[in-house]
Amino acid sequence: MQPYSTQLIQEDDIASVIQTLRSPLLTQGHIIEKFEEDLCQFCEVKYALGFNSATSALYAAYNACNLGGFEAITTPISFVATSNMLLQNHSMPIFCDIKSDGNIDENKISSLITPKTKAIVSIDYGGKSVEVEKIQQIAKNNKLVFISDSSHSIGGRFNNKRIGSLADATIFSFHPVKPITTIEGGALLTNSKDIYEKAKLIRSHGVLKKHLWCYDVITNGFNFRMNEIQAALGISQLKKLEEFIQIREEIACFYDNFFAKNPFFTTLHQNNIHQSSNHLYPILINPNLFEKKEQIFQKALKEKIGIQIHYKPIYQFSYYKDRYPQMFLPQAEYFYNAEISIPCHQKMNLQMAKQIAEQLLTIFETL
Numbered sequence: 001m002q003p004y005s006t007q008l009i010q011e012d013d014i015a016s017v018i019q020t021l022r023s024p025l026l027t028q029g030h031i032i033e034k035f036e037e038d039l040c041q042f043c044e045v046k047y048a049l050g051f052n053s054a055t056s057a058l059y060a061a062y063n064a065c066n067l068g069g070f071e072a073i074t075t076p077i078s079f080v081a082t083s084n085m086l087l088q089n090h091s092m093p094i095f096c097d098i099k100s101d102g103n104i105d106e107n108k109i110s111s112l113i114t115p116k117t118k119a120i121v122s123i124d125y126g127g128k129s130v131e132v133e134k135i136q137q138i139a140k141n142n143k144l145v146f147i148s149d150s151s152h153s154i155g156g157r158f159n160n161k162r163i164g165s166l167a168d169a170t171i172f173s174f175h176p177v178k179p180i181t182t183i184e185g186g187a188l189l190t191n192s193k194d195i196y197e198k199a200k201l202i203r204s205h206g207v208l209k210k211h212l213w214c215y216d217v218i219t220n221g222f223n224f225r226m227n228e229i230q231a232a233l234g235i236s237q238l239k240k241l242e243e244f245i246q247i248r249e250e251i252a253c254f255y256d257n258f259f260a261k262n263p264f265f266t267t268l269h270q271n272n273i274h275q276s277s278n279h280l281y282p283i284l285i286n287p288n289l290f291e292k293k294e295q296i297f298q299k300a301l302k303e304k305i306g307i308q309i310h311y312k313p314i315y316q317f318s319y320y321k322d323r324y325p326q327m328f329l330p331q332a333e334y335f336y337n338a339e340i341s342i343p344c345h346q347k348m349n350l351q352m353a354k355q356i357a358e359q360l361l362t363i364f365e366t367l
Contacts, residue, residue, distance in 0.1 A: 001304045008347050025228060032225075034235060035231040035232075040189070045189045047191070050182075052184060052227075053185060054171050054172065054185075056224035058085040065147065071094045073119070075125075076314045077311050082121060095314070095315055098125075100284075127179070139168075152173075163277075165189065173186050202224065248278035248345060254354070258353075259283070282342075306343060
């Protein structure tokens, strides 16, 4: 099975992990600090905190930005953690419709702002940046916090600026399907010392260390820490991120050309104006094929092509239906019906991409 995305673990990654396993500290040591320093340098940002997951990092970001009791405008086309963690912080997600590229429609945000609005929470769908400057301006004009769930997009850029330093707080995921991995894991990046210090407390039980054995607990918190083994793998993987992004870009460009004149679907990558991490390579099938989507999925799996769908609108899930009983966002609904993610990752080469592309077109031709 050729998955839509997967990790690439090499011998130097394994050696880094083994070396860490032989070290005296497996958690709360200096390797996590080194990984955080490397993230800061790579993303040109002041502060970074490693977490055991991007979900934990989201929780900490929302909490550090004091979103409890307020509303946050966000997108329904995301993994559910983006909104789940808002609810866990007693903040109400207000869903904004999307554009044809899967990202939040910044032109529709202002109409959703109320006196209860405290934040805008975007995602970089598939690894492509949202329109950062427009969202920054909306946030500034309305005194809102801008939080970017950039779980898809480490290594991407907006106007040649690294994703990671552009929002008040940025979240990365290092799940194995992302451009680099720490097995599970995530990070919070920010230029705000206040957000950094608050999130750091939330990450580790609200503990403030003093001297020797003395410490204080000054707020509630959790054990959301990344361990040394994860951080060691992250340091090793981060060194290869540019190479991994280049491979993904080459595959995406190949697909763009190969699929250019096909009558069954359109592609999104060729419309990218900012450097994407290409976490996903989405195609949008034509409306006349919507009812055959399950058939397409089954045929692809039979051919050992690991396609996936990203995403079902969050407000359609049972947990959310009572909160949003009448919600229907037309572009989000269309996107969900049309979208299929096909394999694009650093374990592939162009020969593999050609084989997958040919198999996919054969599937569509035989529908």
